[in-house]
Amino acid sequence: MDRPTDKQIADVLAGIASVEEAKMVARWFATEAGSAYLASAFDRDAKTIGMGDEELYVPHTIPSEEVWTRIQKQIRRYRLRRILFRAAVVVIPLLLLAGMYKQLDERVSLFGETKYEEVYVPKGERMQIMFQDGSKVYINSDTYLRYPEKFGMKSREVELSGEAYFVVSPNKKRPFIVQLGGPSVQVVGTSFNVQNYPDDDKITVCLDEGKINMHLVSERQIPLQPGQRVVYDKEHDACQVISGDNVRYLSLWKENIIAFKDASLSEVITKLQRWYDVDFDVEKNVSQNLLITLISDQTILENVLLDLEKITPLKFEYDRKLKRVRVYL
Structure with a gap:
């Protein structure tokens, strides 16, 4: 997308932009170019801040919670729509630094x-x-x-x-x-x-x-x-x-790929317990030192267990209601 003008960026960071300008700049902040701009602005302007100049910074609030909510929604929509994970969070700075800006958002204080x-x-x-x-x-x-x-x-x-x-x-x-x-x-x-x-x-x-x-x-x-x-x-x-x-x-x-390389059965079970929030009951005659190598793009636990059955002598019986997996020979 096209880069916003310096004035549009300044107005949004100062909290005085229109809703449409805020949406446009928020979308650009969510791009790699926008993120790089924010990082370089912080480093550049921080050099100009001298000790004793803290009084130059006056906290202010974002004039409309509705605008801020829309900014957050736009960032998530345009930047993270391709992410396969279940949740995504974007932390956007509201740092208005010396030289370009005279105010800091009250929630992000450089000296506090x-x-x-x-x-x-x-x-x-x-x-x-x-x-x-x-x-x-x-x-x-x-x-x-x-x-x-x-x-x-x-x-x-x-x-x-x-x-x-x-x-x-x-x-x-x-x-x-x-x-x-x-x-x-x-x-x-x-x-x-x-x-x-x-x-x-x-x-x-x-x-x-x-x-x-x-x-x-x-x-x-x-x-x-x-x-x-x-x-x-x-x-x-x-x-x-x-x-x-x-x-x-x-x-x-x-990348939502299950991958093990010469991993012991105990290590595989530990990771699957974390990834799928299930418990495993391993029968005593099953060796925990069995080595497993597996790459699978399956994201459903039952399919992962079927893949494990194909490469090991083990059987995996999954009780969905109890969220427990029985492992046996």
């Missing part, structure tokens, strides 16, 4: 206390979030994510417990940091998957593009290159870097 949003994606569901800098995160089932309403001027930090795939907008001056309850992952601009479930004894990070550093509790840094994954031992604060084809399997979930 940072407010945080918390998202929990329950078992059986997934979600996508777009941040104000254009970065995206795909959140897997049974995952908790905590993030600020606005990122700071020196860094962009979020907290993760569970599994998520991050696509980070490049910004060397404001690194993106994923806090993992001790260790952390620091990036500038890249795409990577993180598994950090509380009941797992390991954290797994795999890198698709770019470059990341794994920061350990002991303050060691482990660099990672594309095609590598790092497995972190929570108990011993130790890492193992692995290269191989298995890396690509770990992030296929974000």
Whole structure:
């Protein structure tokens, strides 16, 4: 779509635009070009803010809740209509910075206390979030994510417990940091998957593009290159870097593809329990160490179980009412 004029953008951010202008600019904000514009405007104008100039910023409200509601609806409709997940959230910045703007939305204060949003994606569901800098995160089932309403001027930090795939907008001056309850992952601009479930004894990070550093509790840094994954031992604060084809399997979930590569039966069951919110009853004569390799684009549990039956000697009996699966030979 065509880029709005600078005046139209300024009017919308200032809350004085017409409904039609707000809708048009909101659609453009939801594009890659619009997201890049917002991120660059933040970095450019933040440099001009000097200490003691806080009084230049006067909070204001959006004149019409109806306009804001329409903006949110348009963003979801035009940006996320192709997303296959069940829910989607777009976080749009309303930062009016020095040089171009003299006001900040009352809900996003550059100098005030940072407010945080918390998202929990329950078992059986997934979600996508777009941040104000254009970065995206795909959140897997049974995952908790905590993030600020606005990122700071020196860094962009979020907290993760569970599994998520991050696509980070490049910004060397404001690194993106994923806090993992001790260790952390620091990036500038890249795409990577993180598994950090509380009941797992390991954290797994795999890198698709770019470059990341794994920061350990002991303050060691482990660099990672594309095609590598790092497995972190929570108990011993130790890492193992692995290269191989298995890396690509770990992030296929974000495309609604079930993928396992030499995974034990216990690992497969654990993931299916999270993804479909079901329980498994495994008979005693079934080995939990059975290795399974599977790629399936089936999204219905019964079909996934049929695929597993084709490649293993096992039988899977699913009780839909009780949401339980019996596993037997």
